[in-house]
Every structure is written in C-alpha cells, then in structure tokens.
Amino acid sequence: MEKMHPVRFVALGYLFYMLVGGLLLWTPLTHSAGSVSLLDALFTSTSAVSTTGLVTVSTGNDYNLFGQIIILALIQIGGIGYMTFGSFIVLSHSGKLSDRRQQIGSSIFSMPSGFQLDTFIKHVIAFTLITETLGALALFFTFVRAGLPHPAWSAVFHSISAFCTAGFGLYDNSFESLRDNTACNVILSVLSYMGAIGFIVSLDVWHRIIRKSSAITLTTKVILTTTAWISIAAMVFFFFGEPSIQPLPLNKRIMAAVFQVMTSITTVGFNTLPIGGLSPASLFLIILLMVIGASPSGTGGGLKTTTFTALLGVVKSVIAGRLEVLFWGRAIPIERIRVAMASLVFYVMSLITGCYLLALTENSPFEGLLFEAASALGTVGLSTGITAALTSVGKMIIIVLMYLGRLGPLVFGMALFLPSKKKTHKAMEDLAI
Amino acid sequence: MLKRLINGLNYLIGPLAILGFFLLLFEQTDLMRAHPILVRQINLSILGLFALDIILSWLASREGLRYLKTHWIDLIVFVPLILFIGVRGSREGSVLLSQTAILVMLLARMQHVHKLITLLRFKPAQLMLMSFASVIGFGTALLMQPAATAAGNHTDLAGAIFTATSATCVTGLIVYDTATHFTLFGQTVILALIQVGGLGIMTFSMSLALLMRRGVSMKNQSIMQDVLYQDTMMSMHRLVKFIIIMTFLLEAAGATALFFSWRQHFDNDLQAAWVSVFHSVSAFCNAGFSIFSSNLVWFKHDLPVNAIIGGLVVLGGIGFVVIGDFYEAFKNKLKRRRGPKYKFRIQSRLALNLTGVLILAGTGLFYWIEQHRLLADMPTDRALLVSLFQSITTRTAGFNTCDIGALQPATLFILILFMFVGGCPGGTAGGIKLTTPAVLWAVIRAGFNRREEVELYRRTIPVEVIQKAVMVLCSSLLFVCGATVLLAVFEQKEFMAVLFETVSAFGTVGLSTGLTPELSLPGRILIILLMFIGRLGPLTIGFAFMLRRIRPGKYRYAEERIMIG
Numbered sequence: 001m002e003k004m005h006p007v008r009f010v011a012l013g014y015l016f017y018m019l020v021g022g023l024l025l026w027t028p029l030t031h032s033a034g035s036v037s038l039l040d041a042l043f044t045s046t047s048a049v050s051t052t053g054l055v056t057v058s059t060g061n062d063y064n065l066f067g068q069i070i071i072l073a074l075i076q077i078g079g080i081g082y083m084t085f086g087s088f089i090v091l092s093h094s095g096k097l098s099d100r101r102q103q104i105g106s107s108i109f110s111m112p113s114g115f116q117l118d119t120f121i122k123h124v125i126a127f128t129l130i131t132e133t134l135g136a137l138a139l140f141f142t143f144v145r146a147g148l149p150h151p152a153w154s155a156v157f158h159s160i161s162a163f164c165t166a167g168f169g170l171y172d173n174s175f176e177s178l179r180d181n182t183a184c185n186v187i188l189s190v191l192s193y194m195g196a197i198g199f200i201v202s203l204d205v206w207h208r209i210i211r212k213s214s215a216i217t218l219t220t221k222v223i224l225t226t227t228a229w230i231s232i233a234a235m236v237f238f239f240f241g242e243p244s245i246q247p248l249p250l251n252k253r254i255m256a257a258v259f260q261v262m263t264s265i266t267t268v269g270f271n272t273l274p275i276g277g278l279s280p281a282s283l284f285l286i287i288l289l290m291v292i293g294a295s296p297s298g299t300g301g302g303l304k305t306t307t308f309t310a311l312l313g314v315v316k317s318v319i320a321g322r323l324e325v326l327f328w329g330r331a332i333p334i335e336r337i338r339v340a341m342a343s344l345v346f347y348v349m350s351l352i353t354g355c356y357l358l359a360l361t362e363n364s365p366f367e368g369l370l371f372e373a374a375s376a377l378g379t380v381g382l383s384t385g386i387t388a389a390l391t392s393v394g395k396m397i398i399i400v401l402m403y404l405g406r407l408g409p410l411v412f413g414m415a416l417f418l419p420s421k422k423k424t425h426k427a428m429e430d431l432a433i
Numbered sequence: 434m435l436k437r438l439i440n441g442l443n444y445l446i447g448p449l450a451i452l453g454f455f456l457l458l459f460e461q462t463d464l465m466r467a468h469p470i471l472v473r474q475i476n477l478s479i480l481g482l483f484a485l486d487i488i489l490s491w492l493a494s495r496e497g498l499r500y501l502k503t504h505w506i507d508l509i510v511f512v513p514l515i516l517f518i519g520v521r522g523s524r525e526g527s528v529l530l531s532q533t534a535i536l537v538m539l540l541a542r543m544q545h546v547h548k549l550i551t552l553l554r555f556k557p558a559q560l561m562l563m564s565f566a567s568v569i570g571f572g573t574a575l576l577m578q579p580a581a582t583a584a585g586n587h588t589d590l591a592g593a594i595f596t597a598t599s600a601t602c603v604t605g606l607i608v609y610d611t612a613t614h615f616t617l618f619g620q621t622v623i624l625a626l627i628q629v630g631g632l633g634i635m636t637f638s639m640s641l642a643l644l645m646r647r648g649v650s651m652k653n654q655s656i657m658q659d660v661l662y663q664d665t666m667m668s669m670h671r672l673v674k675f676i677i678i679m680t681f682l683l684e685a686a687g688a689t690a691l692f693f694s695w696r697q698h699f700d701n702d703l704q705a706a707w708v709s710v711f712h713s714v715s716a717f718c719n720a721g722f723s724i725f726s727s728n729l730v731w732f733k734h735d736l737p738v739n740a741i742i743g744g745l746v747v748l749g750g751i752g753f754v755v756i757g758d759f760y761e762a763f764k765n766k767l768k769r770r771r772g773p774k775y776k777f778r779i780q781s782r783l784a785l786n787l788t789g790v791l792i793l794a795g796t797g798l799f800y801w802i803e804q805h806r807l808l809a810d811m812p813t814d815r816a817l818l819v820s821l822f823q824s825i826t827t828r829t830a831g832f833n834t835c836d837i838g839a840l841q842p843a844t845l846f847i848l849i850l851f852m853f854v855g856g857c858p859g860g861t862a863g864g865i866k867l868t869t870p871a872v873l874w875a876v877i878r879a880g881f882n883r884r885e886e887v888e889l890y891r892r893t894i895p896v897e898v899i900q901k902a903v904m905v906l907c908s909s910l911l912f913v914c915g916a917t918v919l920l921a922v923f924e925q926k927e928f929m930a931v932l933f934e935t936v937s938a939f940g941t942v943g944l945s946t947g948l949t950p951e952l953s954l955p956g957r958i959l960i961i962l963l964m965f966i967g968r969l970g971p972l973t974i975g976f977a978f979m980l981r982r983i984r985p986g987k988y989r990y991a992e993e994r995i996m997i998g
Contacts, residue, residue, distance in 0.1 A: 241922045280928035281921030288914055311907045318904035319975035323896060334896060341903045342877050348910075352850065359843035360802070366842040367928035 007411050010085065014049060014078075014407060021045030021074045030067030031057075039395055046399045048074035050406035051082070051299055053167025053269035053381020054372075056388050056395060060170035065153075071168060072160055076128075078406070079164025079195070079299040084124050085410055087200045087297045124199050128163065135159035135191045142183045162191035165300045167269025167381035179259075179272035180252050188270060189262045196266035197223055198298030218330060219306065223295040226305040227265065234261040234289055242282045244273065264289035267300040269381025275371075276385040283367050283384070290378040291347070301379030301405050303347050310340040343412040350408070351377055354401045361393045362386070376401035435493045442486045453479045459574055558976035561637050562969060565601060568633070569965075572597035572626045581619035588614070591957050598961045600626035602968035603634070603861055605721025605831035605943020606934075606960065608950050612726045617707075620724055624711055631718030631749070631861045632680060634968065636673050638859055639753055676753055679760075680717065687713035687745045694737040716745035719861040721831025721943035729822075733834035734815050739822050746830040751788055752859030755781045779890045780868070784857040787867040795824030795851055802844045807835060827851045829862040831943025838930075838946040845929055845946070852940040853913070863941030863967050865909045872902040901972065908971035913939050916963050923956040924948070934960065939967035 019042075024030060026041035036044075040056045047054050048071045057063075059071060136159035143151035154170055161168045169175070178184045194202055204220040216224075239245075239257040248256060259272045264286045278286070293302010313325040314337055324331040354373040362369055368384040375382050376398045390398065456475060494500045575581060576593040588596075592608050599606050600623045609615065611623060691709035699705040708724060715722045723729060732738040748756070762775035777785075800808070800820040808816035819834055826832045828851050840848070855864015871889065876899055879887045887894045916935045924931055930946045937944050938960045952960065966974055 237918070241918075279921070279925065280931065281918050284914070284918050284921055284928065284932075288918070311903065314900055314903045315908050315911075315971075315975070318897075318900050318972070319979050321979075323900075325900075337900070337903065338876055338880060341873060341899075341906075342880055344907070345873055345877060352846075356843060356846055359841075359846055365928070366846070369842075370928075 010410055011407055013081070014403065017049045017074065017077060018042070018046045018403070021049060021070065024070050025063070025067060030070060031063045035062050039392060043395050043399055044071065045074060046402050047381070048166065048168065049078040050379045050402040051075055051078045051164045051166040051267075051301070052376060052379040052402045052405075053161070053169075054376060054383055054387050054398060054402070055168070055381075056390065058172050059168055060172060068153075068157065068170070072157055075164045075166040075168060076160055079160075079166065080125060080128055082406065082410070083128070083195075083198055083297070083299050084121050086299075087120075087124060087198060127199050127202070131191065131194055132159050132163050135163060135187060138187045139184070142181065142187060146178060146181060146184070158188070159191060162188050162268060162270065163195040163299070165192055165195045165266055165268045165294065165298070165379070167263070167267075169270060173274075174271045175259075176272055176274060179256060182255065185255055185259050185272070188268075189259065192262060192266040192268040192270075193227075194298075196268075196294035196298045196300040197227065198295060200297040201295065218328065219297075221328060222306055222309050223297070226309045227295065230289070230292060230305070230308075231261055231265055234265065234285060237285060238282060241279070241285070243279055244277055260286070261289065264380060264382065265292065265294065267294050267302055267378050267380040269375070271382055274385075275382050276368075280367055283371055286382065287371055287374045290374045290380045290382070291351070293378050293380075296409065301377075301409070303343065303378075304409055307340045307343055310337060311344060313337075314340075339412055343409060346408055346412070347377070350401065350404050354397055357397050358394055361391050361397070364389075372398065373401060377405040379405045435489060439486065439489050439493060442482070442489065445482065449479050449482060455570060455574055459577060556976060558969075558973045561973055562977045564633065565630070565965070565969065568626065568629055569594070569597045569601045572601060572622060575622045576615075576619060578618075581615055581622060583614060583616050583619075586614050591954055595957050595961055596623065597626060598964050599943070600624075600720065600722060601630035601633075602863075602941050602964045603627055603630050603718045603720040604863075604938060604941040604964045604968070605715075606938060606945055606949050606964070607722070607943075608952065608957065610726050611722055612724045620711065623722060624714055627718050627720045627722060628714055630968075631714075631720065632677060634861055635680070635753055635859065636676050639672055639676060675757070675760075679753070679756060683745065683748055684710075684713050684717050687717060687741055690741045691738065694735070694741070712742065713745060716742045716830065716832070717749040717861070719746060719749045719830045719856070719863075719941070721826070723832065729832050729834045730836070733819050733822075736818065739818055739834070742832060743822055743825045746825055746832070747788065747792075750829050750856030750860050750862035751784055752780075752857040752862070754778060754859045755784050755857070779892055780857075780859075782890060783868060783871050787871060788857065791828065791851070791854070791867070792821070792824050795827065795847070796821045798847050799823055799844060802841050802847075806841055807839055823848075824851075827942065827944060828854065829856045829864055829940060829942050831937070833944060837933075837944050842929055845933055848944065849933055849936045852936045852942045852944070853909070855940050855942075863939070865905050869902045869905050872899060873906065876902075904975070905971050908975070909939065912963070912966060912971065916959060920956055920959055923953050923959065924951075926951075935963060938963040941967050 022038070022042035022045035025044050026036065026038050028034075030036075036057050043054075043056050044059075046052075059068060063071065136155045139155035139159050140151055143155055148154055157168075157170055160166075167174075171177070175184065175188070201220045201223050204216055205224070208216055235257050238261055239254060242257070245253045245256045256273055259270075260282075262268070263270050267290065275283075275286075291303055292308050293304055294300020296304045296306055309327070310325065310332060313327055313332065317323070317325045325337055326332075351373055354377060355370050358369040358373055359366060364386045368386045371382070371384050372386060372390075374380075379402060387398070453476075456472065456479075491500055573590075573593045576588060576597055577590070582588045586609070588609065595606075595608050598604075611620060615623065688706075688709045691713055692706055695709055696702065696705050699708070711722075711724050714720075721728075725731065729738070729742065758775075758777045758781040762777070765775040796817065797820075800817055803820070804816060808819060811819070822832075822834050827848050837845075837848075853864055854870060855866055856862020858866045858868055872887070872894060875887050875889045875894060879885075887899055913935055916939070917932050920935055921928060921931045926948060930948045933944070933946050934948045934952075936942075941964060949960075969977075
C-alpha cells in the first residue's frame with residue numbers, strides 16, 4: 001500500500017467504494033424487492049460516492065431507511081475523502097507544508113507516523129461534522145415549520161447532502177415545493193458554498209475574521225473573488241434572461257435566480273425550479289457554470305475556479321504581451337499554466353466524447369444530453385429529467401463521466417503535487433505568500 | 434489663436450471626410466430617402482465646417498488673392514453650399530452637381546485622413562481591424578444602392594451589413610438568397626468583397642509573420658508574433674505579389690474547370706462563365722457563397738464539380754505556407770536534379786498531416802452516422818462522395834450538398850467541432866486553426882512524458898507559442914459560449930440550431946440549419962460581430978483593443994504557485 005502510486009490509490013479507492021456501495025444498494029435489504037436493478041444500484045452508488053446526485057431511481061421512495069443510510073454514508077465518504085485530498089494538495093502548494101514535505105520525501109502516503117496528516121484529517125472531519133450538525137439543526141426547525149414528514153431524518157440527510165455538494169434529496173422534485181421558503185434557501189446555500197469552497201478557505205476566512213492572521217493566502221483570494229464574481233454575474237443574467245421566473249414577485253424571483261446559480265456553481269444539484277422547464281439560454285448558462293464548477297479545496301466538482309482564473313490570466317498576459325502570468329501582482333509558474341491547460345483539454349474532451357456518445361445512444365433533445373453530460377462530469381446532479389429514461393448504455397456512459405469528473409481534477413492536482421522525475425526549480429518553490 | 438483653431442479643425446476633418454463619403458454613398462438608398470431633412474442638415478453642417486476651415490486658412494495665410502490662386506480647388510466647397518442654401522427643391526441637375534462637387538472636395542481632403550492615421554500611430558492589428566471594417570462599410574453602401582437589389586425585393590440596413598460582413602469575412606451565412614435577391618451588380622459586389630476579404634486575410638497574416646521575422650520593432654513584437662515563422666527571405670512585396678498571383682492563377686484554373694463541367698447546364702456560355710467564376714472565387718476564399726438558391730445540393734452526385742470545389746476549398750484553407758513550400762520544392766526540383774531535398778517547414782507538415790486526418794475522420798464519422806438516415810437511399814459510392822464533400826467544406830468553406838437541417842444531432846455535433854477547429858493559419862480558413870490543438874496536444878504529451886520542453890516534430894515550441902495557443906482556445910470558447918447564451922435569449926429557438934449558428938459564424942464557415950434568415954435584429958447584430966471577431970481572430974482583436982503600449986518590464990514580480998484542478 002505504501003508503495004502504491006497515489007493516483008492509482010485514489011482511483012482504485014473510489015472504484016472500491018463504488019462497487020461495494022453498488023452491491024449493498026442492490027441487495028433487497030435496502031429497497032422493496034425487485035425495484036432496483038444492479039445497474040441502477042451501481043449508478044446510485046457512483047452518483048453518491050462522486051457526490052453528484054443524478055438518480056435513476058427515487059431515493060425517497062424506492063429505497064428504505066437502510067438504503068438511504070448507505071447512500072448518505074457513501075456521500076459522506078466521498079465528500080470528506082475528496083476534501084482531504086484536495087485540501088492537502090492546496091496546502092502543499094501554498095507553501096505551508098513545504099519544509100515538512102522535504103522531510104517526508106516523495107509520496108504523501110509514506111508520511112512517517114502520520115503526525116501532521118493525522119491532525120489535518122481530524123480537523124477536516126471535525127469541521128465537516130460541526131458544519132453539518134449546525135446545518136441539520138437549522139434545517140430541522142425549518143422543516144418542522146414547513147410541516148414536512150420526518151423532519152429530523154430529512155434535515156440530517158439534506159444537510160450532509162448539501163455540504164458534500166451531492167444534491168441527493170429525499171423528495172422527487174428536489175426543493176421545488178420549498179422554492180419560496182427563505183430559511184431553507186439560505187441554509188442550503190450557505191452549506192453548499194461552505195462545502196464548495198472547502199476547509200482550507202473557510203479556515204483562512206475564519207482566521208481573518210478573528211484576526212489571528214492579517215493576510216489571506218493567494219489561493220483563498222482567487223477562490224473567493226472568482227466564485228463571487230461568477231455567481232453575481234450569472235445571477236444577474238439568470239434574473240433577466242429566464243422567462244419562466246418573470247411572473248414571480250421580485251423577492252421570489254431574486255431568490256429563485258440566486259438558488260439556481262448557487263446550485264450550479266457549487267455543483268450541489270438541488271433545484272427549486274423545474275430544470276426541464278428552463279429556456280435553452282438558461283440551460284446553457286447553467287452548463288457553463290457546471291463546467292467551471294467549484295473550488296479545489298472543497299467537495300464540489302467541475303473544472304475548478306482556480307483553473308478558470310489561471311486560464312483567464314493567460315489570455316490577459318498574452319494580450320498585454322507579457323510572458324509571465326500575473327495574479328494580483330504575483331507571477332504563476334509556467335507548469336501551473338500547463339496543468340491548467342491540460343485539465344481544460346481533458347475536461348472538454350471528456351464532455352465532448354460523453355455528449356457525442358449520448359447523442360448516439362439516446363433519443364432525447366440535444367441540449368438535455370449536453371446538460372446531462374456536463375452535470376455528470378461536473379458531479380452536479382441537475383437534470384432536465386431524462387436520467388431515469390436513459391438506456392443502459394447511456395447510464396453506463398454517465399457512470400463513467402461521474403467517475404472521471406471526480407477523479408480527473410484530483411489526478412491533475414496530484415500530477416502537480418508529486419515531484420517530477422526531473423528536478424524542479426527550487427527557487428520558485430518556497431516563496432512566501 | 435487662429436492657428437490653434439485651424440489645428441483643432443484639422444483633427445475633425447479626417448473623420449468628417451469619411452463620414453461625408455459614406456453619406457454620399459448612402460444618399461440614394463431608401464434609408465436616407467426616409468429622412469431627407471436630416472441628411473440635408475448633416476450635409477450642410479459638414480460642408481459648413483469645410484468652408485470654415487478654408488476661410489480660416491485663408492485668413493491665417495495673409496497672402497490674399499495669391500492664396501486663392503494656389504488653392505483654387507478648395508473653392509469648390511462653395512458650389513454645393515450655395516446650391517444647398519439657395520435651391521430649396523431638389524432638382525436633378527443641382528443634386529448631381531452638388532454631389533460631384535462634394536466628391537471632388539472629399540478626395541482633395543483625403544490627405545487629412547492619411548494624416549489622422551499616421552498621427553494616431555496605429556498598431557498592425559488595429560490597422561487590420563479598421564481596414565476590414567471599412568471594406569465592410571463600403572460594401573454595405575454598395576449593397577444598399579437600388580441597383581444592387583433585384584426588382585420587388587428590399588434590402589434593409591442590417592441585412593446589407595450582414596451580407597457585406599459575411600462576404601468580407603468569407604463566412605457565407607446569408608439572410609437574403611444571393612441568387613434571387615441581388616442583381617448581377619449586387620452579386621458582383623459580393624464577389625468583390627469575398628475576393629478582397631480573402632486576399633486581405635491571407636496577405637495580412639503572412640505579412641505580419643514576415644514583419645515579425647525581420648524584427649521590425651522589438652516593442653511590437655508580440656503583435657507580430659501571432660502567425661508563423663517565415664524562414665525564406667522573400668521580401669514583403671514579393672510575398673504579397675506571390676500570394677495575389679497564386680490566388681488568381683488557382684481561381685482561374687478552378688473557374689475554367691468548373692466552366693467545362695457546367696457548360697451543358699446553361700443556355701449561354703456567358704452565364705456559365707459567370708457562375709463558374711463566382712463559385713471558384715467563393716470556394717478558394719472559403720466563403721461558401723453560392724448563386725444557386727439551394728447551394729450545391731443539385732450537384733451532390735456530380736464528381737467533377739465536387740472534386741473541383743473541394744480541391745479549391747482545401748487549397749484555400751491549407752494556407753500559403755504550404756503552397757509556398759510546394760512552390761519552393763517544385764522550383765528546387767527544376768533547378769537541380771540532385772542535391773538535398775527541399776525540407777518542408779513544421780507548419781506545412783503539420784497542416785498537411787492534420788488536414789488529411791481530419792478530412793478522412795470527418796468523412797468516416799459523417800458516413801457512419803448518416804448511412805441509414807439521410808444517405809439511406811443512395812448507393813455507397815455516392816453516399817461517400819456526399820460525406821467527403823461535407824467533411825472538406827465544413828471546416829470553414831460552408832458549401833453544402835445535403836440539407837444541414839435534416840442531419841442527426843450527433844452529426845451536427847461533429848460538424849460543430851469541425852467548424853470550431855477550422856483550417857490552417859496563413860490561408861482563408863477560420864476557426865481556432867489546426868495548429869492550436871496540435872500545440873496543446875504537444876503540451877499534454879510533454880506532461881505525460883514528464884519533459885520540460887514541449888516538442889513537435891523534433892522542434893521545441895517556445896513558451897509564447899504555448900501561451901498563445903491557450904489564449905486562442907480559451908478566448909474562442911468564451912466568445913462562442915457567451916454568444917450562444919445571448920443568441921439563445923434573443924432567438925428562443927432549438928438549442929442545437931443556435932449553437933450551430935454561433936460556431937458557424939465564429940469559424941467563418943457559413944453552414945446553417947436554416948436559422949439565419951429568421952434571426953431577429955439583435956441576433957443579426959450578434960452574428961455580425963461574431964463573424965468579424967472570428968475572422969480577425971482573438972489575438973488580433975485582443976491586440977487591437979489593448980490600449981496600453983507594451984513596455985519591457987523594469988522589474989519582475991515574485992513567482993507564486995496557484996493550485997489548479
């Protein structure tokens with residue numbers, strides 16, 4: 001195990017959880033007998049481990065409590081696992097671990113006696129559990145007031161599902177019936193944004209708030225600024241561009257726009273509006289948001305805001321005739337740009353291939369298929385409503401896309417993190433932030 | 434005081450002369466006839482300013498009548514001014530007289546425009562942008578003339594701009610049927626615009642490359658670097674001459690070949706010749722304009738026509754680096770029978786290989802998906818011909834021998850990808866160009882092999898080139914995605930059609946599922962902009978709009994890593 005290449009370790013780990021989860025969800029213990037096929041069980045399991053939220057069978061109706069608990073466990077494992085890896089990669093880049101890294105040697109997994117890694121993972125888990133508990137409490141009171149059945153279980157389930165940006169819900173129409181419930185909207189949004197920006201960034205912000213440290217790291221700054229700008233721009237566009245919310249009163253219209261944009265950019269995948277009823281323009285906007293996705297240190301998927309910003313930085317510097325790519329006055333090493341570009345190409349190619357294959361196997365309109373593929377690859381979980389009607393091959397394509405969408409960014413992140421065979425430029429590596 | 438006033442006026446007169454020129458061109462069109470008073474007043478004020486300038490210069494010169502003797506041509510300005518003020522009604526004679534006078538005066542004043550250009554010291558990218566814009570403006574004016582539109586039809590301003598842009602940017606999207614809506618004069622204008630646009634883009638891109646090689650100005654290096662390395666020591670003049678001669682030769686050859694295969698379909702030879710010339714030029718410039726209402730659907734099984742048009746499209750889209758290389762290799766072979774073989778440049782090898790691969794792949798994919806659908810009632814060889822032609826023409830020309838709107842979504846998706854990638858740099862093709870994905874692929878391969886240098890055909894690719902490839906890909910994606918969202922808002926049509934339309938416009942292709950004539954006004958404006966941006970390319974647009982001049986950095990910022998993925 002210690003000798004295993006980390007990339008392979010992560011890839012096999014996810015595969016293992018997917019298969020075990022799939023088998024468990026297939027057994028009649030978890031559902032009323034005969035209602036879930038093996039493929040559907042595998043689909044659900046992959047969707048849960050990759051924190052996507054696309055479903056071919058109804059989580060609330062087809063699975064019993066035991067089945068729901070297993071799904072929740074898979075979400076939690078997938079979410080925490082992803083966040084730990086992601087955060088670790090971020091940390092190793094921001095220089096905080098660099099002196100230790102040199103002691104540690106070539107691989108993250110051969111850390112001696114796990115001194116820092118252990119505490120770090122403990123912190124991540126504690127952070128996750130505390131946030132989820134608070135979220136569940138808040139949701140509980142909201143659900144009680146809204147008069148939903150089984151408010152306690154529903155609150156726990158949705159709190160975890162939101163924080164892990166999974167988007168699994170116990171209700172078949174997601175949160176469409178709670179569209180105008182302000183509290184529910186706010187709680188879910190806060191949980192999702194926290195999950196999407198992740199532990200490191202939340203910690204950074206928290207330190208800044210209690211004035212433990214005066215400066216915010218560059219990665220945090222990039223993540224917060226980019227997420228904020230994209231969210232705001234998309235919300236404004238959605239507010240004006242979407243015809244189906246125009247009859248709503250102003251505050252509800254704003255809330256609906258905010259929630260739909262939030263759910264796409266954080267890659268949660270809850271929805272308060274029927275996605276299938278949105279205009280093509282809004283669908284495409286959501287597809288773009290899903291492709292850009294969340295941030296590397298969190299549980300969300302997508303291409304990642306940092307990659308997006310780095311690529312914009314290249315565009316800017318080429319126009320300005322600069323060789324260096326600058327971010328808030330700091331130059332980014334060229335290897336970063338190369339990796340950003342490689343992940344963009346990987347992502348776009350996966351999306352194109354997946355979408356093309358779906359167009360061959362399915363009979364639905366094209367935008368629905370593109371949406372479905374983008375949603376699976378970005379591990380979002382929004383759908384125009386065609387998931388359940390997919391052919392078997394189509395379901396397999398989506399399973400592969402969800403797996404790739406979860407794994408791809410991690411692999412690229414690690415390829416960066418792992419020392420290359422050649423010596424890297426030492427001088428660049430340990431600059432203070 | 435007087436001097437200062439004249440100086441200020443001089444700045445104004447350049448733009449005013451341009452405005453006056455276009456006003457004159459538009460005067461006979463419906464648009465201007467609808468607002469006669471407004472046109473009159475604008476004309477009057479422009480003339481007034483000219484007159485003011487002349488009087489002030491005269492006063493400032495203090496030479497009295499001697500000044501008048503040397504500058505007698507300036508006095509012409511008073512002829513239309515008097516006519517305008519004196520003659521209320523518009524008599525044929527007076528209008529003609531005043532217009533001729535204005536034209537002469539404007540031509541005399543053109544030096545001011547020249548002065549303006551040198552004064553502002555435009556960058557090559559800006560010059561390119563402005564020359565395309567003015568060709569489009571000129572073409573619009575000509576297409577607005579009553580003589581351009583066939584009887585019973587009406588050309589509005591947006592439609593004329595759309596057609597002129599589509600022709601100049603060698604796209605081929607049309608809101609009016611070129612065959613029936615325009616007269617022979619209108620079609621000639623369109624053909625001229627295609628030729629000017631096609632030659633313009635080829636000479637511009639190749640000259641920029643040459644300038645860059647010469648190191649004309651270190652300061653502006655990044656502006657010049659966009660295109661490619663030109664190793665032969667051809668001077669710019671010779672290069673441009675070579676391009677123009679080659680273009681006309683190839684187009685003439687194509688037209689002759691087309692003439693003989695089309696002759697039998699037409700009543701008289703003159704008509705056949707015109708049709709052949711039009712399609713030959715349109716094919717070589719990768720425009721995709723056709724003076725058949727159904728484009729080339731009639732000739733879908735005509736092997737010679739397919740071969741000629743397809744060959745012209747490939748030649749035009751493969752770029753002048755390749756044509757130049759072939760020319761050099763040919764010359765080498767003639768000169769000495771033995772000796773070292775002429776070595777093709779990386780650019781050429783890349784262009785040839787990728788073009789071949791893409792044409793074959795496109796044919797295969799098209800045939801594979803459509804064989805039981807659109808091509809179901811054709812024998813295999815004919816079906817393959819249709820697939821091959823569509824594969825060639827999709828990457829930027831925009832002719833079609835089948836109904837694009839009737840294709841499967843999967844096929845349309847493949848076509849969209851082909852349109853986005855486009856042809857090769859240095860030719861008339863659009864899109865992000867084949868070299869961009871090639872460089873990106875080389876970068877990824879270098880990453881897999883854990884090599885620091887990015888290599889292609891045993892050559893190291895410099896960092897700037899990689900950054901440019903990234904820039905072109907990202908900004909093209911941004912442009913296309915943004916435009917698709919906007920167009921989807923404007924049009925409320927099927928999503929696939931909207932996406933197809935934007936990519937077709939951006940890649941200057943000209944294929945359409947049938948959405949173009951139904952576009953709303955904002956949709957038309959968006960597509961016009963997109964064709965323009967797609968033609969000039971993200972690099973040129975970026976350089977043109979960069980306001981700050983590049984200075985070599987006095988200092989360098991500290992490097993810092995940022996996490997990706």
